[in-house]
Amino acid sequence: MISADSDEPLHVLDLPQLYTKPSATDLLKALELLAVQPRSFGSSAHEAVKRPAVQPAGVAQYLTSIISSSLKWLESDELREAVWDAAAARLSERSGRAAMPAMSRVFNIPASSKEEFTLTLHEPSLTSDNLGNKTWVSSYLLSRRLHNLLESTPQLVPATSTTQKDSSTLRALELGAGTGLVGLSFAVLRGALATIHLTDLPAIVPNLEHNVKLNTELLEKSDATVTTGVLDWSVAPDPLPSQDERYDIILAADPLYSPEHPKWLVNTIKRWLSRGLDARVVVEMPLRDAYLPQVQEFRSRMGDIGLAVVEEGEEIGYDDWEGADGESVEVRCWWSVWGWSEKI
Ligand SMILES: C[S@@+](CC[C@H](N)C(=O)[O-])C[C@H]1O[C@@H](n2cnc3c(N)ncnc32)[C@H](O)[C@@H]1O
Known part of the structure; x- marks a missing residue:
């Protein structure tokens, strides 16, 4: 049971653990404690609302394990949604505060059925970004x-194979x-056959640039051209991109x-995707119960702007956030390749 009377910060293990199948009320209370908001000040010490701070270590994992859980022991869909919504809100509030150390990670990516290459990526501490x-x-x-995908989708290969960058x-x-x-x-796999522009929000781009530099040797060996920049989906560029400025993939x-x-x-895809029938969008996303409405909305909005699924599938991966019981959390993911429907 969580006590709000102590000034001692709680440990994440003091919060209700999923393996104990806690009630929605207990989970919502715990999520309320994790809200990032200033303590409220009353006119006397007695009136002041005491909010026990929770030590940041492990909180992001705790929240992600709730979002990844089916919460199937709760009595209704409404309760499940209330818990997921609260956990998602806490995760985005705290995404700048969860204590995860900075680390460099190595990823082995297949180049064919026999060969693979290794990318090194820096992940800054989640305390600051x-x-x-x-x-x-x-x-x-x-x-x-x-x-x-690159082998099975001819559109993802340029019409004339060349080792020189040209039209x-x-x-x-x-x-x-x-x-x-x-x-x-993608850059390593396509080499001189493509250029790629990696984009994200301003806070993320410096580390993205750093990661391009970390892999310079491999990128140079592959003859790849990679650039980085800010592209915020909520902002419409003015003027809108011309057909020449749009992207094939x-x-x-x-x-x-959110x-x-x-x-x-989808608005961003509409602005930046080339209008050619060969243009493709390739996306993959987790099918976490808490975010299924967003996935459905994405699908229907893509259809509304005239894009249709060319190829799709589901696969299972594992979050590297551990679940409440210390096990890796299984995540079902949906991948899809989209092209302009010939009907429009
Ligand atoms: C869950 S992370 C996924 C990052 C990366 N694609 C991956 O799978 O490891 C979502 C990414 O979307 C970016 N993002 C969120 N809102 C955005 C916006 N309005 N414009 C551009 N990028 C945004 C975040 O900064 C973050 O890098």
């Missing part, structure tokens, strides 16, 4: 799938690139975690 400073499971799955070189864009795993994998992994994201993301 936000969600894009971590590499998420769907970007890992999409990076590992890319070589197959037949494909132009690719990654939205919400985070640490850059998908875009850098748009990539995105795990881009939906109610505005489906609309912003």
Whole structure:
């Protein structure tokens, strides 16, 4: 039972643990304690609302484990949604505050059925920045799938193969690139056949640039051209991009975690995707119960602007956030390739 009377910061293990199948009320109370807001000051010490601070270590994992859980022991969908919504809100509030140490990670990505290459990515401490400073499971799955997708989708190969960058070189864009795993994998796989521009919010781009530099040797060996820059989906560029400025391929992994994201993301795709019938959007995202409405909205908005699924599938990955019981959390992910429907 959580006590709000103590001034001692709680430990995350003092909060209700999922393996004990806590009630929605207990979970919501715990999530309320994790709200990032100033203590309120009353006119006397007695009136002041005491809010026990929770030590930041492990809080992001705790919240992610709630979002990843089916919460199937709770009595109704409404209760499940209330808990997921509260956990999602806490995660975005705290994404700048969760104590995760900075680390460099190594990812092995297949280049074919026999060969693979290694990317090194820096993930700054999550104490100072936000969600894009971590590499998420769907970007890992999409990076590992890319070589197959590139082989099975002729549109992702330029009409004339060449080792020189010229007008037949494909132009690719990654939205919400985070640490850059998908875009850098694409760059290595396509080499001189494509250029790629990795984009994200201003707070994320410095680390993205750093990660491009960390992999310079491999990128040079692959003859890849990678640039980085800010591209905020909520802002419409003025003037709007011309057909020449648009991209042949748009990539995105795990881009939906707030109610505005489906609309912003699809508007951004509409602005930046080339109008050619060969243009493709390649996305992968986790099917976390808490975010299913956003995934549905993304699908229907993509259809509304005239894009149709060319190829799609589901696969299982593992979050590197541990669940409440210390096990890796299984995550079902949906990947899809989209093109303009010939009907429009
Ligand atoms: C869950 S992270 C995924 C990062 C990376 N694609 C991965 O899968 O590892 C979502 C990314 O979307 C970015 N993002 C969120 N809102 C955005 C916006 N309005 N414009 C551009 N990027 C945004 C975040 O900064 C973050 O990098």
